[in-house]
Amino acid sequence: MASTLTFPKGGVHPPESKELTENLPIEVMPLPAELDLILGQHIGAPCTPTVAKRAVVAEGDLIAEVKKGLGVPLHAPVSGTVKAIGVSAHPLRVTTPSITLSVDREAGAKQWTMVDWQQMSAQDLLQKVHDAGIVGIGGAGFPTHVKLKPPADTPIDTLLLNGAECEPYITADHRSMVEKAEQIVTGARILAKILAVDTCYIGIENNKPEAIKAMTEAARAAGGGGCQVTVVVLQVKYPQGSEKQLIQAITGRKVPAMALPSAVGVVVQNVSTARAVYEAVTLNKPLLEKVVTISGRGIRRPANLLVKIGTRVSDIADYCGGTTGDLAKVVLGGPMMGFAISTLDVPVTKTTSSVLFLTEAEIDTRSMSACIRCGWCLEACPMGLEPKEIGIYVEAGLAEKTEPFGVFECFECGSCAYVCPAKRPLVQFVRLAKMKAKRS
Incomplete structure (x- = not known):
């Protein structure tokens, strides 16, 4: 099964930790009481609701669309009633516009016809x-x-x-x-x-x-x-x-x-x-659900779940038996490119691949220190960029001058931060540099 096919520069080999779920068949999670459907589930313009509060919708119905700009429509993952058009928790923006559906658990699943x-x-x-x-x-x-x-x-x-x-x-x-x-x-x-x-x-x-x-x-x-x-x-x-x-x-x-x-x-x-x-x-079935890996040693029962878009992490945690006493961090996505969340009220979106419940033993809590110019980040970077220079410039208040070091070519994989012996938040430095460079 061995192969020599890979990319030629950089890369790292973090512990895989896939043994927790790789042999667990996909299981269908029962419907929760409510779903929070974020209106900005893609790159581009957020959706505009096409339904009003208290509207009754069926599984697969259009509930929001993008009228101008880059985007795709949003559909009701289940039959139910529009409880609110307001805001929901978001891993980056704290809150974000959303549609909350009260789920009709008595409605049967829609039957889709093959064409x-x-x-x-x-x-x-x-x-x-x-x-x-x-x-x-x-x-x-x-x-x-x-x-x-x-x-x-x-x-x-x-x-x-x-x-x-x-x-x-x-x-x-x-x-x-x-x-x-x-x-x-x-x-x-x-x-x-x-x-x-x-x-x-x-x-x-x-x-x-x-x-x-x-x-x-x-x-x-x-x-x-x-x-x-x-x-x-x-x-x-x-x-x-x-x-x-x-x-x-x-x-x-x-x-x-x-x-x-x-x-x-x-x-x-x-x-x-x-x-x-x-x-x-x-x-003719819209994107209503997705397979999400629930893993880490901070959840009592790891699983690969088929969940409806809009399912809250709190409902997933409850279904999987709750969290352990030594839970230290919850990450939406993978440990390399995901985002830590501060509340379990965050809902699953079309791009959520996993929810990780990590213990102290699974994360590195050491404090960062100054760059020691070891060059490990340069060797790890698959794009051949200079992460250490970007970080140093950002700390010096010169974020807008990092373009020569390839800041806009970085796709934020986290390889540099993973190998850094000084535990410097290089990906966060890159994100800040991009933001400030675009404004300058």
Whole structure:
């Protein structure tokens, strides 16, 4: 199963900690009493509600849309009543506009009817992806229909599906590949038809042998069908799942600085996004739910849960038996790129991959100190940037002068902070530098 495919520069090997959930099948979480649906679930303009307070909605109904600008619509994940159009807790902004639904637990689950996608045009398929409200599930939430319509002057010849799931703890994509391989491969073929390409690679790290086997068999069973789907085995190295690193590892192409993958003829989608595309196209089912890994030694029962968008972390914690006495931190996302949250009232969004309940033994609480110029961050950076200089400039009040050190090329993977012996918050320095440089 070993492979030599990986990106050439930088990267780190944090403890994987996937053994907590990698063998746990996906389970469906029962419906909570309420859902909080954040109106800004993607990069771009936030949604505007199309419903009013006390409105009765059915599962799959449109409840908010983007009328101007970049964005996708939002749908009711369940049948219920609009309790409020107000604000909900947010991991970064403290609060954010949202729609709160009171769940009708007596309403039966909606039955979705299968349709033949192969008779549809590429434009019709693209419209279905938009109408279903699909965004990049594994990343920052870029609207998928926009990514599938690259500029005319950048022809695409290759589709990459990202099944690396290189962040520690997270096994949501792994379990989806093991249990829903056929749907993911069909989603890949749909994406390929939209892009008019006949080559698709699915990159999976070699610590997921079950997923590699399931996806390889599904790709073989699907045959050609206008697109050759090939599973590629990758070395285990973080951040293998980053777009530019994945492209270089699999195709050998290097995306230029400040350019998009389309510049080298490639479009990258997450495997779970491909599955959402499958459901949108073949079932007319909007993006209403997602698989989320619940892990860490601070939760009594780790799990891979299929939860409705808008489910609060507090309801998830209760369902998983509550937290342990030595819980020290709760992180939305992975330990490398996720965000610590101060309240369990934060709801799951379309981009939530995991909720980690971490104990003191799982986090590093040492205080930061001054940079000792060891150079470890330079060696770890997969983009070849200079994190230490960015940090030093930010501390000196010169954040707006960090562009020469590559601050805008940084995708905040956290490799630099992970290896730093002085425990300097280099990713936070980068975020501050970007913010101030844009304002200058």
